[in-house]
Amino acid sequence: GAVVSQHPSRVICKSGTSVKIECRSLDFQATTMFWYRQFPKQSLMLMATSNEGSKATYEQGVEKDKFLINHASLTLSTLTVTSAHPEDSSFYICSARDPFSGSEYEQYFGPGTRLTVT
Amino acid sequence: GNSVTQMEGPVTLSEEAFLTINCTYTATGYPSLFWYVQYPGEGLQLLLKATKADDKGSNKGFEATYRKETTSFHLEKGSVQVSDSAVYFCALITGGFKTIFGAGTRLFVKA
Numbered sequence: 001g002a003v004v005s006q007h008p009s010r011v012i013c014k015s016g017t018s019v020k021i022e023c024r025s026l027d028f029q030a031t032t033m034f035w036y037r038q039f040p041k042q043s044l045m046l047m048a049t050s051n052e053g054s055k056a057t058y059e060q061g062v063e064k065d066k067f068l069i070n071h072a073s074l075t076l077s078t079l080t081v082t083s084a085h086p087e088d089s090s091f092y093i094c095s096a097r098d099p100f101s102g103s104e105y106e107q108y109f110g111p112g113t114r115l116t117v118t
Numbered sequence: 119g120n121s122v123t124q125m126e127g128p129v130t131l132s133e134e135a136f137l138t139i140n141c142t143y144t145a146t147g148y149p150s151l152f153w154y155v156q157y158p159g160e161g162l163q164l165l166l167k168a169t170k171a172d173d174k175g176s177n178k179g180f181e182a183t184y185r186k187e188t189t190s191f192h193l194e195k196g197s198v199q200v201s202d203s204a205v206y207f208c209a210l211i212t213g214g215f216k217t218i219f220g221a222g223t224r225l226f227v228k229a
Contacts, residue, residue, distance in 0.1 A: 041222075042221055043222060044162075044207070093161070095161075108161070109156075110161050111160055
């Protein structure tokens with residue numbers, strides 16, 4: 001089946017620094033990728049939709065200058081948390097659509113990245 | 119707005135017990151409904167789906183029926199196994215591909 005990887009799985013950074021999270025589709029080309037944030041014991045919150053070769057579409061309330069998303073190729077999207085603060089600590093999950101999967105709804109999820117800002 | 123509410127966990131069952139995880143939704147239009155499962159250390163996987171009222175999704179012994187009249191999509195399995203221990207997310211899509219998730223329900227199955 002389709003596999004999506006994320007790197008790193010865990011990262012600890014100091015307040016004020018930036019951190020980049022990668023999301024890769026390993027065996028398919030993903031025209032659309034999604035970035036979610038998950039707080040403890042809460043649901044996944046969609047942050048943005050990333051389309052290859054164009055600007056990401058951010059959900060209401062998500063700061064686009066703080067959460068920079070780049071989808072430069074059909075297999076890679078990156079999320080950069082700029083000037084991180086402790087309140088940015090969270091679990092970040094990406095997913096990707098395979099336009100040739102035969103299922104218009106199916107998304108393939110990465111295993112997530114645990115970000116801790118100290 | 120659109121939302122999904124599912125029962126809080128954790129749910130702890132003995133092997134071969136009957137499982138029900140309740141899920142209700144609020145949505146404009148006619149959403150498609152999903153159950154995702156997340157096994158420890160892995161990403162979310164689609165477990166089953168239903169795209170219109172009265173549809174029944176099923177997979178790996180799990181079932182859920184799209185009930186428009188009660189706006190529900192409860193997940194059931196007749197006999198759970200230890201390997202079913204995971205977190206289960208109810209979700210909906212209405213328009214486009216934005217998925218709205220419930221909070222997740224953690225299931226522990228004891229041998």
